[in-house]
Amino acid sequence: MRTQKKRPSMKFDFVTIASHQLRTPLSAMKWFLEMLIAGNAGKLTGRQREFLSEVYKSNERMIRLVNDLLIVSKITQKSFRLSPHPFVFEQMVASVIKEVKPIIQSAQITVVCKFDASPRTCVNADEDKIRQVIRTLxxxxxxYMVDGGLIIVRVDHRNRHVAFEIQDTGVGIPRNERAKIxxxxxxxxxxxxxxxxxxxxxxxxxxxxxxxxxxxISFTSQEGKGSAFRVSLPVSQKGLMASCEKPLKKKQRRVHK
Ligand SMILES: Nc1ncnc2c1ncn2[C@@H]1O[C@H](COP(=O)(O)OP(=O)(O)O)[C@@H](O)[C@H]1O
Ligand SMILES: [Mg+2]
Structure with a gap:
């Protein structure tokens, strides 16, 4: 009985420790790889650069995986914490779109953005984590798209909530598997x-x-036709609107310098 009770926590501790121990060497590898690719240790041949880029991509994948495992271990141990602060929702979405643009272009996918009338919605949430969700979607x-396709991004407002929706023309999710998504x-x-x-x-x-x-968070899907994922978040009360403005103004000043 006792051993059965101990097992889960031992497993979770292992994941947390392993994730921390893995993160440091992986970050060091990333740093040295960046220097190598930048030619800081001497000029590279095209083939050397190509191979190093592959190593770099694998290293990035490992870092993402370790970070994900860390979050998962926190969620399952119920020690997952968020750091909310007010931010402009549309601005965060736009910056994710900018970030993913090269991947979208190389996959020959068209993106159409349909944001409704309200251009600036203040949300009080953990911006980095919400950004991670939008990035995942x-x-x-x-x-999960084949041979190009179309992505439609919507931001709309309903009942004091702001919603982000991403619709694709990809492979869809089989009906009998949807409950497990x-x-x-x-x-x-x-x-x-x-x-x-x-x-x-x-x-x-x-x-x-x-x-x-x-x-x-919810979704609709049709196998072979595509899917649409929707994330809805409460809009900040009026009082927080002012704190939402401040960081934006600072950022704007930096951009125009
Ligand atoms: N836009 C989508 N189109 C089709 N299937 C999807 C889509 N998003 C998620 N899925 C399905 O949900 C699964 C879980 O997604 P996710 O948790 O992001 O894991 P991963 O992408 O690593 O497989 C995917 O493997 C896929 O089967
Ligand atoms: Mg995924």
């Missing part, structure tokens, strides 16, 4: 055949972040 929309390590049977790499942690983490932020 973009990554999935791009990854936010479960840890879930990967669709249609996806496993098509894309071997992936952990099935992205949506599990996204769900935990959004629900802990007082919001909701």
């Amino acid at each position: 973009f990554d999935n929309a791009v990854r 936010f479960q840890q390590f879930f990967r669709g049977s249609n996806i496993v055949r098509m894309r071997t790499e992936g952990t099935g942690l992205g949506l599990f983490i996204a769900h935990a972040i959004i629900t802990a932020s007082g919001g909701s």
